[in-house]
Amino acid sequence: MSNEKDVDADARPWLRQGDAAIRFEWGVPGITALPSDIVVVVDVLRFTTAVDAGVSRGAVVLPYRWNDGTAQDFALRMHATLADPGDERGPSLSPISLGSLHRGDRVVLPSPNGSTCAVTANEKGSVVVASCLRNASAVAAWVMQQRGTVTVIACGERWPDDSLRPALEDYLGAGALIGALTGSKSPEAEAAVHVWQANRDRLYEVVSSCVSGREAIQRGWRGDLDFALHVDASRCVPMLRDGGFVDVAPETLAPELLEQ
Secondary structure: OOOOOOOOOOOOHHHHOOOOOEEEEEHHHHHHHOOOOEEEEEOOOOHHHHHHHHHOOOOEEEEEEOOOOOHHHHHHHOOOEEOOOOOOOOOOOOHHHHOOOOOOOEEEEEEOOHHHHHHHHHHOOOEEEEEOHHHHHHHHHHHOOOOOOEEEEEOOEEOOOOOEEOOHHHHHHHHHHHHOOOOOEOHHHHHHHHHHHHHHHHHHHHHHHOHHHHHHHHOOOHHHHHHHOOOOOOOOOEEEEOOEEEEOHHHHOOHHHHOO
16 A cells, blocks of 8 residues: 555646646656546556557556455456466566467556556546557657647656655656657656656666666566667557557557558
């Protein structure tokens, strides 16, 4: 159970980042503070890269809150397999493990950050999309075909007390996406773009040296790290529909965009 509390944006309207069409914030509190038509969640080293890996193969990935004892019952009701976070062979939060899925497979994928953010945004009534470095340009192309406000949420990691720890890799992933979007941007969104532009030419060096990258390497997840940093390797656009992420790119992107 997170110790974060909902943010009353109605009582503090300045939290909404003005009239900008494209905004940026962190974690579940950011979703609450910035109600939007579209919420794009970014969790680069695990959840959204794993979603992209599975959905791009035709599987359906269903997010679920972390450490919720009802996850197995939910998986049974949804005719899905519950991912095992302790088994890196998969299906698990390891993006590489979801690369072995096939069209029609259904996996419930809880996580403390990305999955929880996706569920929260869905409960708030937003259209929810999963973005990572691998599919940032594809997601940006899809977003630009939609109408309404957009909030990009860097999901972050957790401190030992379960509070939100901002994570550099998610900031970079958010900046890559926002930088490919046109439209008015809040200062917070613009800052994420500047961070991305300053570091994209040395992306592997920066991410592998940051806190999350060091953790990934020490835990033996170097393969996942390498996989996650392949910028624009995917044309998948995972949108949350009927409880699960599915690829909507073939439905909505123009043929010339799909061929890029």
